[in-house]
Amino acid sequence: xxxxxxxxxxxxxxxxxxxxxxxxxxxxxxxxxxxxxxxxxxxxxxxxxxxxxxxxxxxxxxxxxxxxxxxxxxxxxxxxxxxxxxxxxxxxxxxxxxxxxxxxxxxxxxxxxxxxxxxxxxxxxxxxxxxxxxxxxxxxxxxxxxxxxxxxxxxxxxxxxxxxxxxxxxxxxxxxxxxxxxxxxxxxxxxxxxxxxxxxxx
Numbered sequence: 538x539x540x541x542x543x544x545x546x547x548x549x550x551x552x553x554x555x556x557x558x559x560x561x562x563x564x565x566x567x568x569x570x571x572x573x574x575x576x577x578x579x580x581x582x583x584x585x586x587x588x589x590x591x592x593x594x595x596x597x598x599x600x601x602x603x604x605x606x607x608x609x610x611x612x613x614x615x616x617x618x619x620x621x622x623x624x625x626x627x628x629x630x631x632x633x634x635x636x637x638x639x640x641x642x643x644x645x646x647x648x649x650x651x652x653x654x655x656x657x658x659x660x661x662x663x664x665x666x667x668x669x670x671x672x673x674x675x676x677x678x679x680x681x682x683x684x685x686x687x688x689x690x691x692x693x694x695x696x697x698x699x700x701x702x703x704x705x706x707x708x709x710x711x712x713x714x715x716x717x718x719x720x721x722x723x724x725x726x727x728x729x730x731x732x733x734x735x736x737x738x739x
Contacts, residue, residue, distance in 0.1 A: 566734025681709035
């Protein structure tokens, strides 16, 4: 309880002291979504989803040198292949994760500034189509949402330009429905989100 009060007081003090330092920023880079190795079972078979790369970006706002919030998203689709044990590749789909996060940054007056982050994310799925053993059947994969947490670091070159690297774990599941088979199960996607970006602070 005492630690919680100290942390809350530190956060409040940081926000109050940093009003004059509030700044907007934007980031642009490349991201990788790497789903958890165990994606559950679909139609009784173990499922796996491969990793993918895409263009990413976001906008953020610094309440103080240490506290900031950002909204990040894939700017292009992450394209994945779904594999079922015993059947091989059976589907392809696109996804676009969106995350809203609150972060606390350490060493905010240094060149290298690590941070911890937590928030909520949404995963927008599109372009589903079956391949291989399920080719020709309609498939629907539901959008997912869940909590996000992780960390990263900014490396500042001057007051405006910086490079950011971060990693987040997104906790979400997606319901899968296949024509003539109905609801075949829930994919436990839970992807790791890796990003490397260039940022500009206004």
